Amino acid sequence: MFTRKRKKRLSNKVFSKILVYYSATILLTMFVLMFVLVSYYTEVIIQREMDASTRTLERIEANLNQKEEYVKNVMQELYLKSDLIFYDITYALQNDYSTYLSYRLDKYSESPSFVSYNLDTFFQAYFTQDPDINAVSLKSSNPGTEYIFVNNHHRWNQFLSKNEKSEIQDRLGLAPEDMKILKVKWEQERQIYNNIQISRSINDPVNLKEIGKLTVFYDTESIQDLLQLRRSQYKGSVHIIGRDGSQLYSSTHSSIPTLLKDIPFETKFSKEKWKGKNYYINTIADDQMGYVYVGFIPEQEIKKVTIVHRYMFLATMLLSIIAIAVTYILMRSYSKRINKIDNAIHEVRDGNLKIRIPASKQSDELTTISESFNDMLDDLNKYIKDVYVLNIQQREAEMKALQSQIQPHFLYNTLEAIRMKAIADGSKTTSNMIYSLGQLFRYSLSSKEVVRVADEIEHVREYISLIQIRYPNRLHVSYEIPEKYLEEKILKFTLQPLVENYLIHGFRKETNQNELVIRVQRKQQDIKLIVKDNGCGITSTRLVQIQEKLQEGTMTSEGSIGLSNVHQRLQLKYGLDYGLQITSIEGEGTTVVIKIPAARRGLPHV
Numbered sequence: 001m002f003t004r005k006r007k008k009r010l011s012n013k014v015f016s017k018i019l020v021y022y023s024a025t026i027l028l029t030m031f032v033l034m035f036v037l038v039s040y041y042t043e044v045i046i047q048r049e050m051d052a053s054t055r056t057l058e059r060i061e062a063n064l065n066q067k068e069e070y071v072k073n074v075m076q077e078l079y080l081k082s083d084l085i086f087y088d089i090t091y092a093l094q095n096d097y098s099t100y101l102s103y104r105l106d107k108y109s110e111s112p113s114f115v116s117y118n119l120d121t122f123f124q125a126y127f128t129q130d131p132d133i134n135a136v137s138l139k140s141s142n143p144g145t146e147y148i149f150v151n152n153h154h155r156w157n158q159f160l161s162k163n164e165k166s167e168i169q170d171r172l173g174l175a176p177e178d179m180k181i182l183k184v185k186w187e188q189e190r191q192i193y194n195n196i197q198i199s200r201s202i203n204d205p206v207n208l209k210e211i212g213k214l215t216v217f218y219d220t221e222s223i224q225d226l227l228q229l230r231r232s233q234y235k236g237s238v239h240i241i242g243r244d245g246s247q248l249y250s251s252t253h254s255s256i257p258t259l260l261k262d263i264p265f266e267t268k269f270s271k272e273k274w275k276g277k278n279y280y281i282n283t284i285a286d287d288q289m290g291y292v293y294v295g296f297i298p299e300q301e302i303k304k305v306t307i308v309h310r311y312m313f314l315a316t317m318l319l320s321i322i323a324i325a326v327t328y329i330l331m332r333s334y335s336k337r338i339n340k341i342d343n344a345i346h347e348v349r350d351g352n353l354k355i356r357i358p359a360s361k362q363s364d365e366l367t368t369i370s371e372s373f374n375d376m377l378d379d380l381n382k383y384i385k386d387v388y389v390l391n392i393q394q395r396e397a398e399m400k401a402l403q404s405q406i407q408p409h410f411l412y413n414t415l416e417a418i419r420m421k422a423i424a425d426g427s428k429t430t431s432n433m434i435y436s437l438g439q440l441f442r443y444s445l446s447s448k449e450v451v452r453v454a455d456e457i458e459h460v461r462e463y464i465s466l467i468q469i470r471y472p473n474r475l476h477v478s479y480e481i482p483e484k485y486l487e488e489k490i491l492k493f494t495l496q497p498l499v500e501n502y503l504i505h506g507f508r509k510e511t512n513q514n515e516l517v518i519r520v521q522r523k524q525q526d527i528k529l530i531v532k533d534n535g536c537g538i539t540s541t542r543l544v545q546i547q548e549k550l551q552e553g554t555m556t557s558e559g560s561i562g563l564s565n566v567h568q569r570l571q572l573k574y575g576l577d578y579g580l581q582i583t584s585i586e587g588e589g590t591t592v593v594i595k596i597p598a599a600r601r602g603l604p605h606v
Contacts, residue, residue: 015332018331019328019331022324023327026320026323026324030316030323034313034316038312045302046280049235049302050269050280052233053234053235053297055233056226056227056295057238057284057293057294060226063222063223064240064289065286065289067130067216067218068198068289071198071200071214071216074127075200075202075214078122079205082205084118084122085205086205087107088107089119090205091103092140092145093145093202094140119138120149123149127149127151130151130218132221133151133152134150134152134155134217134218134219135151135152135217136148136214137213137217138212138213139215140211140212141210141212141213152219195217195220196217196248197216197218198218198289220249223251227251235298235302236280236297237250237251237295237296238293238294238295239294239296240293241263241291242291242292243265243290243292256294257274259272259274259281260281260294263281266285267285268283269281269282277298277299278299279299280295280302281294281296282294283295337360338366340358341369341373344357345373348377353377353380356377357370359371450489451490451492452486452488452489452490453481453490453527453529455492456492456494457495459496460495460499463499464477474509474511475507476514477515477517478516478517478518480517480519481519481520482520482521485521488520488527490529491569494569495518495529495594497563498594499518501563505535506536506537506589506590507535508535513534514533515534516531516532516533517533519532522598526595526597527595527596529594529596530591530592530593531591531592532589532591533589535589536586536587537584537586537589538582538586540586543582543584546582547582550564550579550582566594567580570595570596574596577595578595578597579594580594
């Protein structure tokens with residue numbers, strides 16, 4: 001009883017170990033799978049957001065490139081108008097404003113046309129079409145001369161309200177007439193208020209020296225509108241930074257983060273940590289304008305990643321709990337069934353052969369074991385009852401086996417005694433026939449299934465020698481067997497039935513022209529044994545019948561040693577590609593070819 005309880009505890013302990021190992025494996029597998037899926041999905045989300053940021057930056061880049069292309073075209077038009085560049089703009093840049101006004105009045109008075117074409121008309125013609133232009137500056141290379149054309153007075157006045165001249169003058173201690181220094185300060189302050197300038201040099205058409213610079217100040221309201229339209233398609237903020245690190249634009253209307261001030265001038269994607277938080281930075285470098293377009297995305301704004309992490313974790317925990325619970329329930333059921341089997345085994349060990357394991361409705365290995373166990377007990381009880389009968393039958397079988405061993409030896413000894421008596425009486429022919437008959441019996445009663453070709457040929461020789469003694473000088477046999485093939489293996493009683501078939505159906509007793517050829521040759525990886533005679537032959541109808549029987553596998557009239565028997569034995573041993581092939585011509589003879597695989601593959605082909 002103590003042993004049985006101990007075994008039960010051990011059984012439960014085994015199942016507990018299996019449950020622990022299985023649970024650990026499930027949890028490890030599920031969490032590894034969750035980690036892989038979360039990592040992949042996180043990368044997908046981040047890549048999607050970065051792609052959206054890239055598309056937004058490309059739209060902004062295209063917008064500014066379009067404006068830069070427009071300024072470039074204006075400059076080309078300027079150089080094509082020789083009167084304007086030669087006689088007006090060049091003079092304006094090389095002289096002060098009062099001198100230029102006197103010059104322009106003189107030119108107007110001398111001109112036959114009432115419409116003057118000068119610096120003002122140039123500004124009006126080319127820089128009033130784009131509503132994003134705040135102002136245009138034409139500044140001389142010589143300090144002191146600068147002309148400003150205001151296109152949008154509202155935004156210009158808004159800007160001046162934020163930068164009152166008096167405040168700047170008081171702060172810097174400047175005189176009201178010191179407009180050059182005021183202008184420089186305005187250019188420095190413009191970065192804070194999101195103004196983007198595009199500049200082009202103006203060269204003297206005669207000596208190609210730079211005489212001034214044309215600068216167009218664009219408002220960033222169009223960029224802000226573009227971002228507003230795409231707000232749902234990207235995260236974070238957008239910044240435009242000059243090649244020198246200066247801030248040109250920020251969608252947050254504030255200074256750029258310190259992390260971006262030393263950003264390299266290149267197109268790339270990176271992940272940086274700043275002030276304890278992770279940020280994704282996407283940059284596009286524009287060599288043509290010298291700007292870097294930056295998408296700055298805090299990791300916390302990509303809320304989907306956090307949500308995916310939570311859902312993945314909850315799904316993993318839920319699936320793991322379900323898998324472990326189902327496993328526990330199933331294993332508990334199996335444990336109970338195994339305990340029943342274990343108890344039944346101990347009952348049998350204690351001598352109770354009447355116990356049986358209850359049948360289960362489930363169809364599995366445990367049910368098979370239970371049924372086999374019950375069947376074993378039934379058979380065991382039956383064997384116990386029949387044990388005496390079986391012992392008696394076993395003894396009788398042993399006696400018969402001893403007798404079967406004695407009979408062949410008795411036959412060999414008797415034939416040898418007769419042969420010795422024939423020799424003593426001077427009958428050598430009878431002695432030879434008895435010797436050949438004994439060899440035939442010895443070969444027939446041998447237990448070997450596969451023999452050498454040499455042994456099968458020797459058996460055929462003994463058989464033919466008996467026929468030749470009976471019919472002297474009427475049967476001529478030739479053996480064309482290379483010595484290298486004598487060690488090949490062949491099924492016993494393969495050649496002798498073919499020779500016997502010839503002697504029964506093809507041998508002509510009235511003539512001494514009977515010839516039989518036994519030939520062995522090799523073709524590739526097969527051995528062919530050929531038995532050819534010049535006997536009566538087989539009619540075409542009979543030949544077709546024989547070939548059909550060989551193909552069908554039916555037995556011929558010759559019994560178990562007939563042609564069909566040999567053919568079937570060869571196919572069962574070597575496969576359907578091997579066996580007998582029979583050809584015959586009535587009145588001329590028959591040829592039988594035996595095809596078997598070569599056992600000695602290294603022999604040369606013939």
